[in-house]
Amino acid sequence: MTSLAGINFHGIGTPQRDLEPGEGPYWLSLRQFHEVLDRIAAAPDPTRFTITFDDSNLSDHDIALPALVERGLRGRFFVLTGRIGQAGSLGTAHLRALSDAGMTIGSHGIRHVAWTGLDKAELARELQDSRTQLEDICGHPVTEAGIPFGLYDARVLRGLQAAGYTAAWSSDGGRFRQDAFLRPRTSLQGSMNSSDLDAILSGRMAPLRRLRRAVGMVRKRWTVIGP
Incomplete structure (x- = not known):
């Protein structure tokens, strides 16, 4: 089965809300974002890339949606429902517009918290x-x-499956199979250069890093970190 690459964005352009600590490096300029989309659209088979967006920033609608439509691309948008309607974040009309344009809407939880730190009841509510x-x-x-x-x-993966989700997107990097439940992505950062992007889009990964990634994913699948 063909392996696919998950490319993940957070924010684009100038943030319209106060950013959380550590969030800034994951915002891309408009030029960087368009460059990535242009390269995906020009690939021999653009469908081998899955484009995703986290955190439900307003730039998902105002910048990403028209850019995707213009290039005939589709995206998956993972939404924090606790931010719906807040300044700088997607509102209900934005979400409907994304959905009506053929984009996939998914959950990023309610609050922006690590699911591994939640107890059983809190995790169930988030999901x-x-x-x-x-x-x-x-x-x-x-x-x-x-x-x-x-x-x-x-425990998080079991909770997702129990809640009825059919796919969970992580940030492990590398490629995934289309029928996989756990699907790794690479989150792009504003500091990445053309060589970094070449490696990501081509799927190249140093052997040692590939081994560490595989071991890490197996370990997380079978251990429990949270309460």
Whole structure:
């Protein structure tokens, strides 16, 4: 089966809200964002790339949506329902516009918190209540989740499956199979240069890094970090 590459964005352009600590490096300029999309669109098979967005920033609608449509690309948008309607974040009309344009809407939880640190009841609320709210807004099932900060363990993965999700997107980097439940992505940063982007889009990864990634994913799948 063909392996796919997950390319993840956070914010684009000038933030319209106060950023959390450590969030700034993951914002790209408008030029950088368009360059990445142009390179994906020009690839021999653009469908080998899955384009995702985390954190439900307003730039998802105002910048990303028209850029994707112009290039005939599709994206997956993972939404923090606790931010819906807040300044600098997506509102219900934005979410419907994304959905109506053929984009996939998924959950990023309610708050921007690491799911590994939540107890059973808190985790269930983050996964189930966010999904229910998004389904009410968009009018169709929501079956995919973007894992906040890429932090997961065996308990989080079980919780996602129990809540009815069919795909969970991490931040492990590298490629994934289309039928996989856990799907790694590479989150782009504003400091990346053309060589970095070449490696990401080509799927190149040093053998030692590939081994460490594989071992790390296996360890997280089978251990429990949280309470």
